[in-house]
Amino acid sequence: MQELNHSNFSSMTSEGIVIVNVGASWCPDCRRIEPIMTALEKEYKDRIHFFKVNFDTEEQLKDSLQIRRIPTLIFYKNGKEVAERLVEPSSQAEIETIIQQVL
Numbered sequence: 001m002q003e004l005n006h007s008n009f010s011s012m013t014s015e016g017i018v019i020v021n022v023g024a025s026w027c028p029d030c031r032r033i034e035p036i037m038t039a040l041e042k043e044y045k046d047r048i049h050f051f052k053v054n055f056d057t058e059e060q061l062k063d064s065l066q067i068r069r070i071p072t073l074i075f076y077k078n079g080k081e082v083a084e085r086l087v088e089p090s091s092q093a094e095i096e097t098i099i100q101q102v103l
Contacts, residue, residue: 014079
C-alpha cells in the first residue's frame with residue numbers, strides 16, 4: 001500500500017475510488033486492520049486505489065484531514081469524500097459495507 005503525504009495527497013486521490021487508511025505502527029487497532037486492508041486491496045485492486053497516511057510523520061496532512069483517532073478510513077471518489085469515515089473499524093464486513101456504497 002503506497003504512502004501519501006501532504007505533497008502528493010491531492011493528485012493521488014483526485015481520480016477514481018480511493019480509500020485512505022490513516023494509522024501508525026504503534027497503534028494496536030491499526031496493526032489489527034492491516035491484514036484486512038491488504039486482503040481488500042487484493043480483492044478490489046481493479047476498482048479501488050488503497051493508500052495509507054502515517055499519523056506520526058504527516059502532521060500537516062493529519063491536521064488538514066482533521067484526524068483525531070486512528071485508524072481512520074476515508075473514502076474518496078474523484079477527489080471528493082463520499083462516505084462516512086470509519087474510525088476504528090471493527091471488522092472487514094463493516095469496511096466492505098462502505099465499499100459497496102461507494103462502488
